Amino acid sequence: MPLKQDASSRTVITLNIILPSVSLAFLLVRNFSRIWYLRVTGWDDLLFNIGWVFTAALNAAVCYSAKMATDIEGRPFTKSDGIRALQLLWIVQVTYLLSNFFVKSAYLAFSARLASTGIYFKASRAALIFNCCLFTGCLFAGIFGCTPVNFFWDRSIKGGTCINIRAFYLANAFLNAFMDIITLVIPVCIIWTSPALTLQKKARISALFFLGTMTCICSIMRIPGFVETLSQGRNTDWNLRESTTWSVLEVNVAIVTGCIPAIKPLIGAMLGHATPMGSGRNRGPQIPGVGQSGRTDAWAMRRHEGDYHASVTAEEGGLHGRGCVNKRRAMNGDHIVLEETLTVEDGRWDTSSSQSILSSTSPPKQRSLGP
Structure with missing residues (x-):
């Protein structure tokens, strides 16, 4: 024993x-x-x-x-x-x-x-x-x-x-x-x-x-x-x-x-199934149709319906809005940062990544963020 x-x-x-x-x-x-x-x-x-x-x-x-x-x-x-x-x-x-x-x-x-x-x-x-x-x-x-x-x-x-x-x-x-x-x-x-x-x-x-x-x-x-x-x-x-x-x-x-x-x-x-990273402060995935200026300093953040909004506003041709400021707001209070970490595959953003993976509405051509 x-x-x-x-x-x-x-x-x-x-x-x-x-x-x-x-x-x-x-x-x-x-x-x-x-x-x-x-x-x-x-x-x-x-x-x-x-x-x-x-x-x-x-x-x-x-x-x-x-x-x-x-x-x-x-x-x-x-x-x-x-x-x-x-x-x-x-x-x-x-x-x-x-x-x-x-x-x-x-x-x-x-x-x-x-x-x-x-x-x-x-x-x-x-x-x-x-x-x-x-x-x-x-x-x-x-x-x-x-x-x-x-x-x-x-x-x-x-x-x-x-x-x-x-x-x-x-x-x-x-x-x-x-x-x-x-x-x-x-x-x-x-x-x-x-x-x-x-x-x-x-x-x-x-x-x-x-x-x-x-x-x-x-x-x-x-x-x-x-x-x-x-x-x-x-x-x-x-x-x-x-x-x-x-x-x-x-x-x-x-x-x-x-x-x-x-x-x-x-x-x-x-493994080559996700968009390559950027460099410096622009490190992050490439948003289709946005161009190099559309790289964010986080993963993909999107606005969705309701009281909780993401922190970056994207539109064709560039990235607009107060991304960094709103990112902090999203983490600290009235906003939620949505990360598209589960829907990126095949080396590109699929159709679901053009909006929040949980959004119930189709994305407009331009999205703006409230103050």
Whole structure:
């Protein structure tokens, strides 16, 4: 048994080194694509990066739990071992809540930027607010669920009390799974309600988002181990290590899945399926019929119907309007920047790229931007 557990510990440690390394590689490519190639950033970029930091901390905690389980194997499980295990569980739950919050918020911020109609933008904002409220409540319960706090890992303290820990984990799990579904459904609904995309493109783009169903599965699979950790008096380090493996799988897979749409334009350019980049401040895709002066300092930004407008006005023969100023307005307030990152192929802009991929109206010859 010790040899089996020692081998399993090495497997868990290896997994928790590989997972954050892979997600970091995807995140760095995403940052390169968004910041240098597309030259446009949003709140989701910042949130994904912060989420990875807490995810790496979660991976480190799980690695340490695997090492602890190996160290105490072969000797009686003592009270101090149980205290250390529950201290680690407390750290794991806090880092997991933080990483999960920032990654989900990044998805919802992306959906808000992608939305072209008021209903989906409002749905994204409402889900983001709900996610913030859920995170605040769960984090407060996770940190201060026991009074005093150290009663969580040391039940010998007299007068200490705790909330129902099992109920807390189960409630958090179901709410977390619900938010996973919401973060997947909103962008898919946006894509499928777009009249500017063909059925084939809708299916292909939706497949990218549905890779995130793995996060829902991992979120559900981690619950039994957590409940068992708190209900058993045997080697809780071992139980904790097994259950938290699902947690780190969940957040790392979510980061990788969230990076794919932003990486797609860069890969397309490398394979010759997207318009080449410009140089200097004019780096960006070529807008057909606009000419060299029509290169933008972001991807393609278009106006669409409703209260949310893009930041560049394009017309045949050149680019007009206050592109840079409106770009900042689009990111900071009443406007949304729409990026045509999912519809560029075959070395040219297709017909759907002459307008927002989500616009329901055909583009006029000239588009102007309101003040």
